[in-house]
Amino acid sequence: MSWTRTRTEGSAVPTIGVLALQGDVREHVRMLQEAGARATAVRRPAELEAVDGLVIPGGESTTMWKLAETFDMLEPMRMRIKEGMPAYGSCAGMIMLADRIEDGVPGQQTVGGIDMVVRRNAFGRQVDSFEEDLDFAGQRVHAVFIRAPWVETVGADVDVLGRCEPGDRIVAVRQGPLLATSFHPELTGDARVHRYFVDMLREL
Ligand code: GLN
Numbered sequence: 001m002s003w004t005r006t007r008t009e010g011s012a013v014p015t016i017g018v019l020a021l022q023g024d025v026r027e028h029v030r031m032l033q034e035a036g037a038r039a040t041a042v043r044r045p046a047e048l049e050a051v052d053g054l055v056i057p058g059g060e061s062t063t064m065w066k067l068a069e070t071f072d073m074l075e076p077m078r079m080r081i082k083e084g085m086p087a088y089g090s091c092a093g094m095i096m097l098a099d100r101i102e103d104g105v106p107g108q109q110t111v112g113g114i115d116m117v118v119r120r121n122a123f124g125r126q127v128d129s130f131e132e133d134l135d136f137a138g139q140r141v142h143a144v145f146i147r148a149p150w151v152e153t154v155g156a157d158v159d160v161l162g163r164c165e166p167g168d169r170i171v172a173v174r175q176g177p178l179l180a181t182s183f184h185p186e187l188t189g190d191a192r193v194h195r196y197f198v199d200m201l202r203e204l
Helices: 025-034 045-049 061-070 074-082 092-097 192-203
Strands: 015-019 038-042 053-056 087-090 098-102 114-119 129-136 139-146 150-154 159-164 169-175 178-181
Touching (some): 015 025, 015 192, 045 074, 061 074, 087 092, 114 169, 114 178
Antiparallel strands (some): 114 150, 129 139, 159 169
């Protein structure tokens, strides 16, 4: 990997891109910096090549998919994920990382990578947005859900990292170098989920 090592601390500082086609990019950049990474906006294939990992932000997954096609980013993202690039998707980003989706618009495509079925706007049918404390990988976090998806089913290689009320739904998963949450940790001022992702990159 191409990480530079800071001499003073001797610890790897990964460069993490935030897909900047649409959605809450700035919030993720800030949280990644707080979590000890270098963070940069990514819009072009050449920018994607230069990062060690990628965050796909919350926003609107159909818009993000169409813009990803327009900017010729869909295939490059698929390729890099196939090659093992770590990626974290929150909300619409979770939809983008799902191998299969329910309640997408006709023809809606994803980047894929995580062997799961994600239902788009799943909580939205009950309540558009809500907040709740839940366990994420053994840590208690405050989770903000905004027209959020949930995970219907996961494959054998996917670890469930978090569930929430209502319905004990799966809202956080990890498969190897890929992480996804239904909720938006970038909006809470708590960088622990981003730190978890940065630590994932350091471990790999
Ligand atoms: N409902 C949105 C979608 O389908 C996701 C919402 C969000 O990212 N806050 O993409």
